[in-house]
Amino acid sequence: MVAYHFPPLAGSSGMQRTLRFCQHLPALGWQPHVLSAHPRAYERLSDDLMPQIPAQVQVTRAFALDTRRHLSLWQRYPGWLARPDRWVSWVVGAVPAGLRIIAQQRPAAIWSTYPIASAHLVGYWLARLSGLPWVADFRDPMAHVGYPQDPATWQSYLRVEQKVFAQAARIVFATPGAARLYSQRYPQRAGDVRVIENGFDEPSFAHVPALQPALNPGRFTLLHSGIVYPQWRNPQALFATLRQLMDAGRLQADALCVRFRAPEHESFLQDLVARHGLTGVVQIEPPVGYQAALAEMCAADALLVLQSDDCNDQIPAKVYEYLRARKPVLGLCGTGSDTAALLQRAGVAQLAPLDNPQAIGQALTRLLQQGQSPNPNSAFVESLSRRAKAEDLAALLNRMVAEQPARSPAAH
Numbered sequence: 001m002v003a004y005h006f007p008p009l010a011g012s013s014g015m016q017r018t019l020r021f022c023q024h025l026p027a028l029g030w031q032p033h034v035l036s037a038h039p040r041a042y043e044r045l046s047d048d049l050m051p052q053i054p055a056q057v058q059v060t061r062a063f064a065l066d067t068r069r070h071l072s073l074w075q076r077y078p079g080w081l082a083r084p085d086r087w088v089s090w091v092v093g094a095v096p097a098g099l100r101i102i103a104q105q106r107p108a109a110i111w112s113t114y115p116i117a118s119a120h121l122v123g124y125w126l127a128r129l130s131g132l133p134w135v136a137d138f139r140d141p142m143a144h145v146g147y148p149q150d151p152a153t154w155q156s157y158l159r160v161e162q163k164v165f166a167q168a169a170r171i172v173f174a175t176p177g178a179a180r181l182y183s184q185r186y187p188q189r190a191g192d193v194r195v196i197e198n199g200f201d202e203p204s205f206a207h208v209p210a211l212q213p214a215l216n217p218g219r220f221t222l223l224h225s226g227i228v229y230p231q232w233r234n235p236q237a238l239f240a241t242l243r244q245l246m247d248a249g250r251l252q253a254d255a256l257c258v259r260f261r262a263p264e265h266e267s268f269l270q271d272l273v274a275r276h277g278l279t280g281v282v283q284i285e286p287p288v289g290y291q292a293a294l295a296e297m298c299a300a301d302a303l304l305v306l307q308s309d310d311c312n313d314q315i316p317a318k319v320y321e322y323l324r325a326r327k328p329v330l331g332l333c334g335t336g337s338d339t340a341a342l343l344q345r346a347g348v349a350q351l352a353p354l355d356n357p358q359a360i361g362q363a364l365t366r367l368l369q370q371g372q373s374p375n376p377n378s379a380f381v382e383s384l385s386r387r388a389k390a391e392d393l394a395a396l397l398n399r400m401v402a403e404q405p406a407r408s409p410a411a412h
Contacts, residue, residue, distance in 0.1 A: 063093025
């Protein structure tokens with residue numbers, strides 16, 4: 001399993017997918033060996049999830065550098081050293097390390113996972129040099145309209161995509177919209193495209209006390225947990241709505257608190273807060289450990305999703321944890337998006353477009369009137385567990401390997 005995002009990396013929900021697969025696959029007949037990056041490549045480290053790596057799962061950490069931190073001179077570096085991403089040096093270390101694993105352990109399959117594009121370059125070369133069947137786990141689209149913004153990086157992403165669709169036996173996406181997009185882009189491979197959604201980890205929630213103290217006693221607290229991207233998760237229209245409601249006397253400043261946990265782009269948020277006069281209403285909080293983040297979701301009065309129309313084919317991974325927290329959700333996203341469809345099926349959300357203050361005001365008013373009494377579709381929410389998604393991956397691997405002719409990986 002080729003994955004850049006893996007403990008002790010801190011600050012990314014992306015590692016949950018690989019970590020939880022590693023926990024559940026052994027019981028489903030598959031023993032993972034993780035090929036990840038040396039921790040020096042990570043900007044932030046945390047040991048909080050290290051104990052959750054199963055003892056029987058081997059982890060190889062190959063040579064890797066972060067171009068921006070390790071190969072720059074006065075904060076400048078040649079662009080080609082960061083294409084397709086800043087961790088492309090990982091390919092140099094990971095391919096030889098992966099070939100050694102293949103020679104020693106003779107695995108049945110290779111699995112690599114985006115959003116670090118270099119992971120798919122590692123998967124490509126390992127599959128090409130070994131002849132093993134390869135599952136390329138895209139999760140979300142790579143080269144799409146407006147992303148990446150740099151034309152040279154966009155082209156490098158496209159080349160990675162083309163390598164994947166030329167070599168991989170199966171191509172997996174985390175949402176129906178992304179799978180549909182790529183089935184249209186590469187129609188000759190549409191039959192090999194699959195969807196395995198993200199999910200929530202039930203055992204992690206088992207450690208969260210059932211009764212949580214209020215985050216802000218006496219105030220309705222709306223929580224956004226995770227990164228706020230200025231381009232794709234911009235709360236500007238929400239802040240404008242709050243200001244309008246307060247100026248009209250329809251919302252008291254001491255009645256509502258909007259908390260952003262680990263938003264990363266803190267100065268961006270602080271500028272918006274100052275511009276709209278919301279200093280007493282908006283809280284910006286630092287990162288916490290995974291268990292603490294889950295407990296906070298369960299303690300919030302409601303949870304906030306921010307997503308622009310540019311991301312209609314994606315679903316933020318945190319949304320699944322939101323649903324398991326069984327709290328009301330204010331979903332500021334495109335009405336035709338995969339995120340909106342998921343929230344509607346779960347039955348817990350008030351929805352409005354991210355950039356429409358009037359619609360946001362109506363949705364927020366309904367949310368505040370509703371309080372903490374959502375009526376979730378419990379059976380649907382339970383189907384979103386990480387265990388269920390690992391079962392989907394195990395079934396995919398079983399079918400894929402059964403289709404392969406007998407071969408000796410060491411002979412390639």
